[in-house]
Amino acid sequence: xxxxxxxxxxxxxxxxxxxxxxxxxxxxxxxxxxxxxxxxxxxxxxxxxxxxxxxxxxxxxxxxxxxxxxxxxxxxxxxxxxxxxxxxxxxxxxxxxxxxxxxxxxxxxxxxxxxxxxxxxxxxx
Amino acid sequence: xxxxxxxxxxxxxxxxxxxxxxxxxxxxxxxxxxxxxxxxxxxxxxxxxxxxxxxxxxxxxxxxxxxxxxxxxxxxxxxxxxxxxxxxxxxxxxxxxxxxxxxxxxxxxxxxxxxxxxxxxxxxx
DNA sequence: CAGCATCCATTCAGATACTG
DNA sequence: CAGTATCTGAATGGATGCTG
Numbered sequence: 036x037x038x039x040x041x042x043x044x045x046x047x048x049x050x051x052x053x054x055x056x057x058x059x060x061x062x063x064x065x066x067x068x069x070x071x072x073x074x075x076x077x078x079x080x081x082x083x084x085x086x087x088x089x090x091x092x093x094x095x096x097x098x099x100x101x102x103x104x105x106x107x108x109x110x111x112x113x114x115x116x117x118x119x120x121x122x123x124x125x126x127x128x129x130x131x132x133x134x135x136x137x138x139x140x141x142x143x144x145x146x147x148x149x150x151x152x153x154x155x156x157x158x159x160x
Numbered sequence: 161x162x163x164x165x166x167x168x169x170x171x172x173x174x175x176x177x178x179x180x181x182x183x184x185x186x187x188x189x190x191x192x193x194x195x196x197x198x199x200x201x202x203x204x205x206x207x208x209x210x211x212x213x214x215x216x217x218x219x220x221x222x223x224x225x226x227x228x229x230x231x232x233x234x235x236x237x238x239x240x241x242x243x244x245x246x247x248x249x250x251x252x253x254x255x256x257x258x259x260x261x262x263x264x265x266x267x268x269x270x271x272x273x274x275x276x277x278x279x280x281x282x283x284x285x
Numbered sequence: 286c287a288g289c290a291t292c293c294a295t296t297c298a299g300a301t302a303c304t305g
Numbered sequence: 306c307a308g309t310a311t312c313t314g315a316a317t318g319g320a321t322g323c324t325g
Contacts, residue, residue, distance in 0.1 A: 058211060060208065061226070061227060061229065062208075062227070062229045062230075063204055063205060063208065067282070068279045068280070068281070068282030068283040069207050069275055069278045069279050070207075070282070071281075071283075072279070072281045072282035073198075073201060073207070073278060076198060078317080078318085079188055079317085079318070080188060080318095082195075083185070083186075083187075083188065095286070095287050095288080096286065096287075099287090101186070102186060103186060104186065104187045106320075107287075107288065107289090108289080108290095108318085108320085109317095109318065110287095110288095111287080111288060111289080112318090131286085132286040132287075132325095133286060133287060133325080134287080135287060135288085145281060145284065146281065148277060149277045149278060149281045150194055152273060152277040153274060153277075154183075154193045154194050155193070156193070156196075156197045156200075156270060156271065156274045157192070157193030157194055157195070157196030157197035158196075159267070159270065203297080204297085205298095219306085219307090220306070220307055221306065221307075224307090231298080231299060231300075232307075232308065232309090233298085233299075233300085233308090233309080233310095234297095234299075235307095235308095236307080236308060237297095237298090256305095256306085257305095258305085258306060258307060258308090259306060259307080260306080260307065260308090286325105287324100287325090288324080288325085289322105289323080289325100290322085290324100291320100291321085291322085291323100292319105292321085293318100293319085293320085294317100294318090294319085295317080295318080295319100296316080296317070296318095297315080297316075297317090298314090298315085298316095299312105299313090299314090299315100300311105300312085300313085300314105301311085301313105302309100302310085302311085303309080303310075304307100304308080304309070304310095305306105305307090305308085305309095
């Protein structure tokens with residue numbers, strides 16, 4: 036075989052890409068881990084919202100203030116989507132007017148190295 | 161400050177996210193390295209095309225055969241986009257009918273670890 | 286404060302048919 | 306063989322106005 040593991044170089048086969056049997060999908064499937072991750076990051080503003088939350092817990096209003104050009108509708112959408120994928124945790128405080136704070140879950144924190152890898156690739160010439 | 165570097169834990173500040181001064185953008189910008197990387201990976205089928213090329217050089221027809229449900233139009237679009245972002249190199253052989261082969265550039269090979277990071281995050285419960 | 290409802294412009298991907 | 310051209314439907318994102 037001429038190209039047993041092009042991506043890994045001369046080392047042993049690594050789990051994941053492109054050696055993993057799951058990496059044989061002939062079409063995009065929602066179960067593919069890469070698809071799962073890219074889906075979690077998908078959408079304009081998504082990574083900026085995550086970046087703000089990597090710096091700490093924020094309320095909806097604080098996020099809106101940090102990203103002034105992001106509309107309420109899209110911010111709501113992003114936070115709901117991130118909650119659905121288990122990246123953020125939503126905490127509604129009792130009282131009036133309601134304040135809602137968002138923080139990253141452990142899974143969300145784990146996105147740090149992923150974003151780091153993306154950053155490093157994008158920053159390289 | 162309560163949250164100097166949530167993502168990095170107790171270690172020293174790392175370059176990149178979220179400590180890098182460039183990571184202060186208040187809106188999505190094409191120059192942000194994370195945007196650059198996600199833009200390179202954006203679009204349905206894109207990562208599958210890259211995965212095939214991680215296994216070695218392929219002609220247009222080989223890629224089409226490996227991904228039978230991917231239309232010519234979208235495959236062309238993906239390859240052109242990947243060439244524009246410096247991920248793949250296009251090599252048109254002389255003669256008729258023309259055969260065109262594609263291989264990853266060094267920059268394209270460098271996507272291996274990035275996809276690996278995405279895979280690992282997506283595969284984790 | 287933290288959203289939801291509605292409308293609209295743009296982008297995207299798949300299907301089909303044709304060409305250097 | 307390796308594309309290009311055109312069309313259509315679906316998804317996306319922004320603006321505006323209203324509500325628990």
